[in-house]
Amino acid sequence: MGGESGRVRKINRLYRSDVRRARRRLRGQIRVTPVFHTEIQGPRGPVPVTLKLEYLQHGGTFKVRGSLNALLDARPGTDSVVLASGGNAGIAAALASSLRGLSCTVVVPESAPHTKVAAMWSHGAEVLWHGTTYAEAHRFASDLARERGAMQLHAYDQPAIVSGAGVVGLEIEEQVRGRPPVLVAVGGGGLVAGIAVALGPRGRVIGVEPQGAPTLHAALAAGEPVHVDVSSVASDALGASRIGSIAMEVAQRYGVRSLLVTDDAIVMAREYLWREFRIVVEAAGAAALAAVQSGVYVPAPGERPVIVLCGANTDVATL
Structure with a gap:
């Protein structure tokens, strides 16, 4: 769940070298989570995707x-x-x-x-x-x-936190050929910023947010972080009321886009993952998939987007 400190401070600009340093520090300490090449059902039929199974990380979260x-x-x-x-x-x-x-x-x-x-x-x-x-x-x-x-x-919104999360991006780069777009759920922006920094200017990173918690979307429209009211099925994980300063700087530097999905689409994506793949994720973990499944994001011909399934801390009885 996110928020803000209310203080104006100098933004620490992060680079790929910071993420590479984090990977060296974390080697042997965290899981290199696998990817899964498959198809999911979109509004116009099957869509080839690569799922980054980050919900398998220690603690069930990136x-x-x-x-x-x-x-x-x-x-x-x-x-x-x-x-x-x-x-x-x-x-x-x-x-x-x-x-x-x-x-x-x-x-x-x-x-x-x-x-x-x-x-x-x-x-x-x-x-x-x-x-x-x-x-x-x-x-x-x-x-x-x-x-x-x-x-x-x-x-x-802390340099070591963002650069550590960015190691997900380095793994994707090694696991997936080419430079496909990477769809990432956004709350306070630590994961989307880390992955964007890891992939650099040649990467294509797209943030996906609930309509009821559009922190990045609102900030990009305003040109700066702004407060938003939060009301979403995914607010326990994507409940930031303001995008982080680091994420804002990274999004502007690397042209990170923001897409909005409905709560219904998130719930449907979560249920789909369980029904079709027996994958259990929390609502936030299904948000990026919801963008493709609902048609908010339509891959270009021949494109296989990477979808990060970022967390699995949920009550399985709700499935």
Whole structure:
């Protein structure tokens, strides 16, 4: 779940070399997730696609890449971590902290799903509830980190977090021939920015957002990050109310597009993945697929887009 700190700060510009450095740091620590070449049903018939099975990552989320990268790059003597999260970032930080022998406190808003809070507990995190929005939880987490002298992680707008997530892009580059477009779900923008940085100016990265959480779409239209109201079936993971500063800079630099999909299309895509492939993902994990399946994105003739299935932290009873 995303949000903003409300502070004006210098934007750290990231490059492919930062992502390559993150990959060296993470080697042997994270899974190189596989790709699956297949066809999915589109509005006009079968569409060839490549699914990047990132939901198979440790913790069921790509976010463990960024969290672990940040902790591996932490200053000596760091012994505790604090962050705000409504879900996957908290799970990832809890898992990464346990691997590094650090204590982890996650501040969650009252709307945080029990399934995701339980996963944080399972990795040994302390979970504190504060406020009804990510922004309120983030402010509390910032104060708490200062009080405790702890390292603070951001769910998506931190250089090490974004460059760690970008390793997904380097893997895609090695696993897939040519330079097909890569469709990525967008919340706060850490994953879409990381992949865009990894692939560089020759890459084609397309963000996919729920109509009820159009952070990147609204920012691109305004020319700067702006606040949006969030109401979506995927808001527990794609619930940022403002795109991250790093993601905004990367999107403008590399011409990242934004497509909007309906909640109905996301739900249908999630159900389709289970029905046809026995793949279980959360709503956010199905958002990029929804763009192709609903016809919002129509591949060019001979094109096989890569679709990132980014997370699987969900209650399977809802399928």
